[in-house]
Amino acid sequence: MKTSRIAQFKAGSAPLVLGLALIASPAFAQDAAEDESNQDIVVTGSLITNPNLEQAQPVTVVGAEEIDLQQSNVAEELLRELPGVTPSVGSAVNNGNGGASFVNLRGLGSNRNVVLIDGYRLAPAELNGRFDLNNIPLALIERVDLLTGGASTTYGADAVAGVVNFVTRRNFSGLEVNLSNQLTEEGDGHTIRADVTIGANFDDGRGNAVFSIGYQQSDPVYQGARDYGRFGLSSASGGGGGSGTAVPSRFTLGTGGTRQMLEDGSAFSGVSLYRNFNFNPYNVYQTPFERYNMFGAANYEISDAVEVYTRGIFSKNTVDTIIAPSGSFGVAVQVPINNPFLTTAIRNSFCNGNGISAADCAAAANPALRPGDAAYRQVTSALFRRATEVGPRISEYTTTYFDYRLGFRGGVTDTINWDVSGSYGQSENLQQIKGYTLNSRVRDSFLASNTTSCFSGTAAGCVPINWFGPEGNSSWTPAAIDFLNEVSTVRTTSTLAQARATLNGDFGVASPFGSDPISFAVGGEYREYSAAQNSDLLAAGGDLGGAGGAAPNIDGGYNVYEAIGEVIIPLVQDRPFFQDLTIEAGIRYSSYSIDAPTSPSYNTTTWKVAGSWTPVDGIKFRGNYARAVRAPNIAELFSPVNTGLTNLADDPCAVFDDAGVRIRANPTGELRAVCLAQGATASTIDSIAQPIAGQANSTGGGNLNVGPEVGKTWTVGAVFEPDFVPGLTMTVDYYNITITGAITSPTPGDAISACFGTNPTSPAAGASATDACRIIRRDPLTGGLNGDPNTTPGLFLSLSNLGRLEASGIDFQLNYTRDIGFADLSVAGVLNWQETSSFQSAPGGYVRDCVGYFSSNCGQPTPEIQWSVRTTLSFESFDVSLLWRHIDGTVYEGQAADFAARGFAASGRALFNGTLPASAGSLAGTQENFTTIGSADYFDLTARVNVNDNLTIVGSVQNLFNTAPPLVGGEAGSTSFNSGNTFPSTYDSLGRRYVLSAKIRF
Known part of the structure; x- marks a missing residue:
C-alpha cells in the first residue's frame, strides 16, 4: 500500500492519539495503538505504560490489557481502581445520584477536570459542566x-486537576462481539453487557469506518439484602439509627415539646423518646x-494531502434511584381541634400544649364548626411522618445524549500539519419523580369536615387522612394515596x-546542541455552552415531601474564544x-462572554513550562509548572438562591438526639x-433535636459575580x-496543586464554627449579635435546623471566590515483565501517597486537611496511602491474573488532635465505640469502632483463555475473599457517600462477585 502524506501525518502526530499535547511528538503508546488496530488480538498492555517515558508531565495509563482483565461494565469502574482518583457520584450512590457518573481527580472536585475522547471535549451532562x-x-476504548x-x-478551563482521556481503537477492521454476565454471591446485582463492533478498511486503505453498538443492564442490590446494611445504625450511639420522620406520626405540641403517637393511635406517648424509621432496606x-x-x-x-474524519456518539441511559418513602419532614400543618380523627386524649394534648383552655377545647371539638366560626380553633404543629402507604420514592433519570464531530486535516509542508474540526453535542436528562407526597396536600388532608370530606378552599379531590392513627389505617384509601402524590x-x-x-509540526531547525528539530503548535478554539433546567412541581416552594427543597428553573450560557x-x-x-x-512551554489566552446583562465578561491567561533531562541511559528527570484557570460553570453563575439539604451531625443548640x-x-x-437569635423560641429552645438523619437545611x-x-x-x-x-520501568513523581480564589461554599462545620467558635457549647460573648450567627435560621416550630424549606433556611452556605484548595503527594509507578521459563510474568502497579488534601472556605478561616480522616465536612475517607498492583502469568493460550487494591485506614475527624480548632468542642459528639445492641439486628453483639476505619485490601482473580x-x-x-465494608453508621460522612452504614463508593459493599465474558472476533 502506498505511503501518502496523510499516512505519514497519522504515524507521527501524537495529538490524534494521545491527546496529551498539541505538539507533534513521538510516543511509544501511539505505536502500540497503531499496531493493535491491524490485529485481531489486543496487544499486551499494562496499568503503567510508556507515555510516562515520553512526556514531561506524569501520565497514568489504563491499558488494553487492564481493560480486558478488569471486566468493567461502565467507565467509572475503570477509574475507581486507581489511586489518585477519588470516588465520585456513580452507581454506588443512591441518595444524591442524578443518573450520571463523574470522576474526581485528587479530591479537588468532579468539576475541576476534563474528560476527553481522543483528545476532544464532549458535551457535558448537566449545569456543572461535567x-x-x-x-x-x-x-x-x-x-x-x-x-x-x-x-x-x-484543554482550556476546568482542567485544573488534570484530564482523563479515553483513547479509542484506530482503524478497526473486522467483527467483534463482547458478551458479559455478572452476579454476586448472594444471587443479586445481575449485570449483563453486550457489544457488537464492525469495521473495515476500504478504497485500497484510503479509508476506514467503524460502528459499535452496545447494551447494558444492571439490577438493584438493596441495602436490606446485606447484614451490614439491613438496619440503619446511629454513628453517635451505635444503636438503631434512621430518621425521626417515622411511623407512627410525631407532632410538636407547643410548650409540650415533640411527641410520637402510640402504635394504636389512641394518644401520644408519655415521653420524648420515639422510634426512628429504618430507611436502609429501601435504599x-x-x-x-x-x-x-x-x-x-x-x-x-480525499487526496494525498487532505483527509476527512468524523465521529458520532449516541446513548440512552436510564437510572432508577430508590429511597425510603416520602412524607412530612417537619412540615407545618394546621390541625383543627374538631378534626374527626382526633381522640379525646390527642385533642387534649394539642390544647394543653398550645394554651387552649379546657372549656374552649371542648367547644372547639364541635364537628359542625368551620373556619371563621367564633368557637373554631386550630393549632399549628410540625408533622414528622413517613407515608409508607404510598411506597418508596423513585426517581427515573432518562438521559439521551449525542455528540457529533467533523474535521479535516492534512499537511502544509513535509513537517507542518493542519487540523480543523468542529463538533456539537447535547445531553437531555428527564427526571420523573414518583412516590413523593405533596406538602400542600398533606396540609389540606388535615382540614377535614368529616372522615370523607375536606373544608372548602382545599385542593380539588381532597381526601381526609388520619395522620394520628396506626400505619395503614382505613383512611389510607387508594383515593387518598392518589390525592397525596x-x-x-x-x-x-x-x-x-x-x-x-x-497548525503543528517543526521548524526544520534544531538547537545548536540538539539533533531533533524544534516543534511547535499554534491554534484557536471557540466553545459555546448553554444549559437549562425546567421543573413543574419542584420549580418553586419545595412542595415535594423529602425532596430537599425546590429545583428552580435555570437558563444560562457563555462562550469563549481562545488562542493557543x-x-x-x-x-x-x-x-x-x-x-x-x-x-x-505553552500559553492560552481566553476571552469569556457571559449570557447575562449584569454579568461581567473576563479574560484569562494560562501557561506552562516543563522540562526533562536524560543524563545517561536508564534515567530521566522531569518537571512541570503550570498556571491553570477554571471559569465558573453555568450552575455556579445562574442557579437561584434555594434551600436544600446538607450534612450536619451536631447542632450545638440540640439537647436531644434524633431518637x-x-x-x-x-x-x-x-x-x-x-439559639434564640437564630429563631428558636422560649417554648422550643429546651427541646431542640439533632438534624434528622444527619441532614440539615x-x-x-x-x-x-x-x-x-x-x-x-x-x-x-x-x-x-x-x-x-531488563523489563523494569519505574516512575516517581511529586505533585502539588494549589487553587486560590476557588469557587466554593463553606462546609457545614465552617458555618457552625464561624458562629459558635471552637467550642460550640460555650460561644464567645456577643456571638448572638454577629452576622455569622444571625444568618443561621431555625424552624419556628421546633427550633431545629430541619423543617419546611419555605420557613427554615438553615445554614447559609454562600458561593464565593474566597476558597482555597490544595492537594499534594507522590505517585509511584512500576512495570516489570520477564520470561520465567514456564510463563511470562508481568507486574504493574501504581501507588499514591497523599500528603495534603485541604480546604479553606475563606482567608483567615481554618485550613481543613482531610488526609487520614472521614467526616461530613470531608465527605468521605481520604486515605494517606493507596495502591493497585496487578500480577499476571501468561502461558501460551492461558493467562491468570491477580489485582490487589489497598486502601489505607482513616479515622473520624473528631479524633484529630486539633479537633477543637476545626470548629468542634473537644468534648462534643463522638462516634460510637463498643458492642452493638439488639437494635442492630443480625449484627447485635459484635464489637465495632465507628471512629476508625482500618486498612482494606481487595483481591480480584481473573483467568483468560x-x-x-x-x-x-x-x-x-x-x-x-468477600471482604465486608467497614461500619461507621449513617451520619459519619456526607449523604452522597455515607450510605448503608458505610462508604459504598470507596469500599466494596456488594461482596464477592462472579463475572464470565466471551469475546468473539472475525
Whole structure:
C-alpha cells in the first residue's frame, strides 16, 4: 500500500492519539495503538505504560490489557481502581445520584477536570459542566490516559486537576462481539453487557469506518439484602439509627415539646423518646441501570494531502434511584381541634400544649364548626411522618445524549500539519419523580369536615387522612394515596458547540546542541455552552415531601474564544551527561462572554513550562509548572438562591438526639442567646433535636459575580529503566496543586464554627449579635435546623471566590515483565501517597486537611496511602491474573488532635465505640469502632483463555475473599457517600462477585 502524506501525518502526530499535547511528538503508546488496530488480538498492555517515558508531565495509563482483565461494565469502574482518583457520584450512590457518573481527580472536585475522547471535549451532562462517564463506548476504548495537574493550557478551563482521556481503537477492521454476565454471591446485582463492533478498511486503505453498538443492564442490590446494611445504625450511639420522620406520626405540641403517637393511635406517648424509621432496606448499594449506546467513526483520504474524519456518539441511559418513602419532614400543618380523627386524649394534648383552655377545647371539638366560626380553633404543629402507604420514592433519570464531530486535516509542508474540526453535542436528562407526597396536600388532608370530606378552599379531590392513627389505617384509601402524590418532572438540557483549528509540526531547525528539530503548535478554539433546567412541581416552594427543597428553573450560557501556542525545544542531545535535555512551554489566552446583562465578561491567561533531562541511559528527570484557570460553570453563575439539604451531625443548640434521647443540658448563657437569635423560641429552645438523619437545611445558590479561580501546579519526578534489570520501568513523581480564589461554599462545620467558635457549647460573648450567627435560621416550630424549606433556611452556605484548595503527594509507578521459563510474568502497579488534601472556605478561616480522616465536612475517607498492583502469568493460550487494591485506614475527624480548632468542642459528639445492641439486628453483639476505619485490601482473580483465534473467554472472581465494608453508621460522612452504614463508593459493599465474558472476533 502506498505511503501518502496523510499516512505519514497519522504515524507521527501524537495529538490524534494521545491527546496529551498539541505538539507533534513521538510516543511509544501511539505505536502500540497503531499496531493493535491491524490485529485481531489486543496487544499486551499494562496499568503503567510508556507515555510516562515520553512526556514531561506524569501520565497514568489504563491499558488494553487492564481493560480486558478488569471486566468493567461502565467507565467509572475503570477509574475507581486507581489511586489518585477519588470516588465520585456513580452507581454506588443512591441518595444524591442524578443518573450520571463523574470522576474526581485528587479530591479537588468532579468539576475541576476534563474528560476527553481522543483528545476532544464532549458535551457535558448537566449545569456543572461535567461529562457523564456512562456515555463512554467501552467496546472501542484502547486505553485511558490520566494526566495529572493543571492542563488548562492544552484543554482550556476546568482542567485544573488534570484530564482523563479515553483513547479509542484506530482503524478497526473486522467483527467483534463482547458478551458479559455478572452476579454476586448472594444471587443479586445481575449485570449483563453486550457489544457488537464492525469495521473495515476500504478504497485500497484510503479509508476506514467503524460502528459499535452496545447494551447494558444492571439490577438493584438493596441495602436490606446485606447484614451490614439491613438496619440503619446511629454513628453517635451505635444503636438503631434512621430518621425521626417515622411511623407512627410525631407532632410538636407547643410548650409540650415533640411527641410520637402510640402504635394504636389512641394518644401520644408519655415521653420524648420515639422510634426512628429504618430507611436502609429501601435504599440500594447498586442502582438499577439500563443503557443503549452507539459509536461510529470514519476517516477517508480525499487526496494525498487532505483527509476527512468524523465521529458520532449516541446513548440512552436510564437510572432508577430508590429511597425510603416520602412524607412530612417537619412540615407545618394546621390541625383543627374538631378534626374527626382526633381522640379525646390527642385533642387534649394539642390544647394543653398550645394554651387552649379546657372549656374552649371542648367547644372547639364541635364537628359542625368551620373556619371563621367564633368557637373554631386550630393549632399549628410540625408533622414528622413517613407515608409508607404510598411506597418508596423513585426517581427515573432518562438521559439521551449525542455528540457529533467533523474535521479535516492534512499537511502544509513535509513537517507542518493542519487540523480543523468542529463538533456539537447535547445531553437531555428527564427526571420523573414518583412516590413523593405533596406538602400542600398533606396540609389540606388535615382540614377535614368529616372522615370523607375536606373544608372548602382545599385542593380539588381532597381526601381526609388520619395522620394520628396506626400505619395503614382505613383512611389510607387508594383515593387518598392518589390525592397525596403526583408525578413530577425535571428536564435538564446542556449543549456544547465547539470549533478548533491548529497548525503543528517543526521548524526544520534544531538547537545548536540538539539533533531533533524544534516543534511547535499554534491554534484557536471557540466553545459555546448553554444549559437549562425546567421543573413543574419542584420549580418553586419545595412542595415535594423529602425532596430537599425546590429545583428552580435555570437558563444560562457563555462562550469563549481562545488562542493557543506551544513549543518543544530539544536543547541538548547526545552529549556526555546530556543524552537529552528538552524544555516545553505553552500559553492560552481566553476571552469569556457571559449570557447575562449584569454579568461581567473576563479574560484569562494560562501557561506552562516543563522540562526533562536524560543524563545517561536508564534515567530521566522531569518537571512541570503550570498556571491553570477554571471559569465558573453555568450552575455556579445562574442557579437561584434555594434551600436544600446538607450534612450536619451536631447542632450545638440540640439537647436531644434524633431518637429523642437527651445528649446534653439545656442551653444557657450566650449559647441560649445564640439559639434564640437564630429563631428558636422560649417554648422550643429546651427541646431542640439533632438534624434528622444527619441532614440539615441549607441555603445557597449561584453568583453572577464569581470569577475564574486560579490553580498553580508543579510536579517533579524521575523515570528509571535500569539496564541491569531488563523489563523494569519505574516512575516517581511529586505533585502539588494549589487553587486560590476557588469557587466554593463553606462546609457545614465552617458555618457552625464561624458562629459558635471552637467550642460550640460555650460561644464567645456577643456571638448572638454577629452576622455569622444571625444568618443561621431555625424552624419556628421546633427550633431545629430541619423543617419546611419555605420557613427554615438553615445554614447559609454562600458561593464565593474566597476558597482555597490544595492537594499534594507522590505517585509511584512500576512495570516489570520477564520470561520465567514456564510463563511470562508481568507486574504493574501504581501507588499514591497523599500528603495534603485541604480546604479553606475563606482567608483567615481554618485550613481543613482531610488526609487520614472521614467526616461530613470531608465527605468521605481520604486515605494517606493507596495502591493497585496487578500480577499476571501468561502461558501460551492461558493467562491468570491477580489485582490487589489497598486502601489505607482513616479515622473520624473528631479524633484529630486539633479537633477543637476545626470548629468542634473537644468534648462534643463522638462516634460510637463498643458492642452493638439488639437494635442492630443480625449484627447485635459484635464489637465495632465507628471512629476508625482500618486498612482494606481487595483481591480480584481473573483467568483468560484464548480458545482459538476467534474466541476468548474470561472468568473473574471480584472481591475474592468477600471482604465486608467497614461500619461507621449513617451520619459519619456526607449523604452522597455515607450510605448503608458505610462508604459504598470507596469500599466494596456488594461482596464477592462472579463475572464470565466471551469475546468473539472475525
